[in-house]
Amino acid sequence: MFSEKIISWYLINKRDLPWRNTRNPYKIWLSEIILQQTRVSQGLPYYYNFLEKYPTLEALATAPIDEVLRLWQGLGYYSRGRNLHFTANQIVSEYQKKFPENFEGLKKLKGVGNYTAAAIASFAFGQKVPAIDGNALRFFSRFGGINEPIDDPNTIKSIFNFAYDLMEGADPALFNQSVMELGATICVPKNPKCDQCPVRPECLAFSHRLQDKLPFKSKKIKVKERKLDYKILVNEDRIWLKLREAGDIWAGLYDFFSRELVPKLPVAYSFQKKHILTHQRLSISFQIIILENDETPDGGKFYSIKEIEALPKPIVIDEAFKITMKFLDQLS
DNA sequence: AATTCGGGGAA
DNA sequence: TTCCCAGAATT
Known part of the structure; x- marks a missing residue:
């Protein structure tokens, strides 16, 4: 079964990342905001700095916004830092210091979209909902041989449903982590390491020799x-x-x-x-x-x-x- | 649906 | 150079 294969691969090959050793929603939320459009290697020191300065949600909420932004300095996309601080305050004042415990509730938070809501819901609360980030999108596009542009919302939806079906019976947190880890380390954008892939036999891109053609986008980035x-x-x-x-x-x-x-x-x-x-x-x-x-x-x-x-x-x-x-x- | 938010690393 | 990164909010 797909989920068993990929999860056993993950348990052996995973990187030891700090936010994977907790189910504390504050720490998971913090890591997910920092990691939006940001490589693990770039975000890791910021994660440590924030956790050291603000060990708890209350500590972050109490801090001055300027101090938070200064700690964010150099990471880019500064609205993430502003939303981080805003949401910490909102959870303290309006949510009785408790994060919403499901996808829909989490999505209402500022700075928390589809991916981040799914990540927190599955990692912290075990909800069955696929976390489709860039890694997952690329992996499923190849694995499922999905010959549609991945920058089309309809494609993302169908990949979400595809992933949801594959999650059946699996631990949601482990499943999502496994997919992202495989995308980040094996099913990489260029020259994917198919010889090391645990699900190569079932991969449609591999069997059709489309590893280097999938995924693709309809629009090009304008500079x-x-x-x-x-x-x-x-x-x-x-x-x-x-x-x-x-x-x-x-x-x-x-x-x-x-x-x-x-x-x-x-x-x-x-x-x-x-x-x-x-x-x-x-x-x-x-x-x-x-x-x-x-x-x-x-x-x-x-x-x-x-x-x-x-x-x-x-x-x-x-x-x-x-x-x-x-x-x-x-x-x- | 398209644009706008940063900065850094890999190929 | 181009592409992409544990995307989301705004237009």
Whole structure:
């Protein structure tokens, strides 16, 4: 039987990951939010940091949002951090500190969608519901020989139903973990390791030699070219920063000055950076400009190096900040 | 249904 | 370079 095969493979070959050794819904929820669109290796240190700083749901709920976001710094998709904090507070104040114990209830939480609700419901509460993440989608697309684009909601639904049928009689948590682990380590996007796969004999993609054709998407990711032009305004050892507005990349993060300067002032140092993101390719020019007065145009203000290092929120392009620091060091 | 949220690693 | 990662929310 499929579920028995894949679960016995999992029990022998699984990675030892901290959130797999608990049924504490808080710890599982925390790990799932951190891991959304994030590799295990990238999220792991954040998971430890958060758990150390906030061992309980109440500790997280009580913390200032700025502190939470600062702990989130560098992980990206910062709305996850904001939702994390919001939901912790909501569960404390409206849910009597208890997570909903089923898929439908969990889905009502901010930042918890289909996958995350299914993951928590199965891992923490043993509910029979397939957790279809990117790994599972790829695995089932191949295993079932599903010749439909996996970025189509209808395909995702049919894969969900396909997985649900295969779960029959299995431990839901083990089943979901097994599928994701197989997708993450064996049924990988490129050059899948079919020779190590426990269910290769039943895999339709393998028998039809479609391992390298499945899954596929109907749409291609569009990458927008974008140029940004920053003036890094410096006054003695201080740098001008301003919080970015909502509605664009890096909303709510600290940003350098980015308007035309009138009158034009001499450029002390300049450098370029390319920043490759999923949907944008940013070409950024930085010009360090030394100001004699400390006027604070446009709502921002000058921050000392120490203040910047203790900033309550992340700063955009951390590398540019470091280059500026070096420049300031050489000045003095 | 399409777009928008980041950052990093693998091929 | 392109693709993808234990996706979700908004438009």
